């Protein structure tokens with residue numbers, strides 16, 4: 001016999017499950033049944049594609065039995081699926097295979113670890129058995145192998161692996177129920193849980209139980225009615241692939257239960273979308289939008305949520321090509337009539353049928369999002385809270401659907417609370433307004449307080465506040481919305497729009513002299529100095545050249561360790577009417593002009609949330625100026 005220690009993360013996961021999911025302990029049965037179902041899926045697939053297994057006589061099924069008397073109450077779940085080899089057992093039931101789950105665990109705070117909804121969000125899987133069992137034994141034999149193996153553990157740090165016997169391929173899991181779990185050694189409990197969580201598992205689930213009956217006419221030796229016990233085996237799920245049934249015969253409840261059971265989510269989905277396509281390509285899709293964004297949505301190795309079936313045979317749930325990556329939060333099923341069963345990942349990527357399904361699915365989903373945004377604004381607001389950002393990713397990755405996506409994304413605004421759409425911005429535009437204005441690259445509060453907004457406010461122009469760190473990258477790829485250019489007010493190009501019709505473009509002689517003074521004082525700290533026509537209450541602002549990244553963007557790039565870009569120098573716009581600026585105009589003292597000009601630049605940077613290059617110099621100059 002071998003004794004092995006759990007990897008530390010397993011011990012931690014076990015601890016978490018037992019302590020946080022306690023009030024949801026009944027889900028253990030759903031987890032074990034869906035593992036069995038997965039194993040049956042895998043074997044069914046292999047019997048169709050693997051020459052060595054083609055001959056295998058295989059009637060997929062799951063069996064549940066229990067003992068309710070005696071010291072040890074047990075519950076047994078058995079399947080004739082793929083099974084596990086010696087190494088599979090050690091790898092799958094001794095470590096946490098999914099790196100997403102590992103990272104998720106590591107990222108949880110102590111507070112979050114107590115939140116059962118959060119924990120329930122990722123598949124707790126096999127280990128949930130330890131919520132109801134003091135000991136778990138797994139006897140498994142992998143299809144195509146002769147030797148079976150027994151894995152056994154009390155869930156406390158280690159497990160044993162031993163040779164065992166099993167007639168044919170598959171896995172049998174015996175739970176030795178603990179006090180909290182003893183209620184599950186009961187026919188009604190099991191039936192109810194299977195109905196609730198596993199009704200749509202595509203394979204039959206059988207429950208064996210003993211049914212006593214009493215015959216009044218026949219008496220036993222003591223004169224009591226004669227008791228006979230009949231052993232029964234009964235199918236307790238409806239075992240139909242839910243997505244294959246027609247919409248009209250399915251209830252909202254059934255959809256929701258199916259979602260929860262297949263997506264390991266304890267909450268109802270926000271909404272779902274069930275489509276049957278007939279004609280050139282035949283397929284069914286059933287998509288769900290989770291009410292909370294999946295925890296691994298921003299991990300590079302996120303787990304895709306859509307399963308591919310071909311004629312009801314499960315093919316894969318690990319293909320990132322089924323939907324474009326910006327829709328990675330979508331859960332559900334694609335079931336095709338036309339794909340070959342032995343479709344490989346490489347084939348999937350270029351397959352004409354798969355491409356058609358993917359293209360149509362994206363259109364359907366985006367269309368549904370649009371419909372909800374029009375018909376159910378509250379629901380859409382919840383949706384946007386979770387998924388605005390991935391949709392924005394779509395703006396630069398899915399050019400074909402750019403117009404649809406432009407209607408779906410939302411931004412903060414200088415004039416409105418909450419999120420606004422580009423369409424509603426357009427409706428509110430002033431009659432003389434030529435562009436859609438935005439300010440990007442910084443925190444919402446900083447952007448909203450930017451002095452650059454002053455002139456737009458005065459004219460009644462709304463400015464979109466693009467504070468999401470992805471906005472700066474995305475907005476460049478938008479360019480125009482319904483032929484209206486999008487202009488960054490913190491870039492030099494937007495300025496001209498504010499000039500009144502026929503406004504004098506020429507700077508006065510005084511202004512020219514002033515600008516020369518400031519330019520000389522600042523030297524190569526700035527790209528240019530210009531007189532501003534859009535500042536009311538501030539002495540100066542910094543903008544960047546139309547083609548340069550914004551000051552905040554440069555800061556983000558630096559913080560990401562990117563230093564190989566040429567630093568874009570700011571353009572300083574000065575308000576020639578401002579009292580501080582007038583002081584420069586009226587002075588001949590070079591040192592004084594240098595001090596004032598530098599402070600002018602640094603305070604403008606600070607107002608944009610950007611640290612001055614030389615904070616000590618800034619403080620010194622400020623001190624010198626305030627002391628005279």
Ligand code: ADP
Nearest residue numbers: 035036039081083084092123124125126127171
């Ligand atoms: P998950 O199912 O989320 O991968 P689990 O902890 O439930 O995580 O299971 C870990 C792995 O153990 C599974 O991915 C599967 O490979 C294997 N496994 C679990 N139960 C069975 C079973 N009944 N038959 C075959 N393999 C199984």
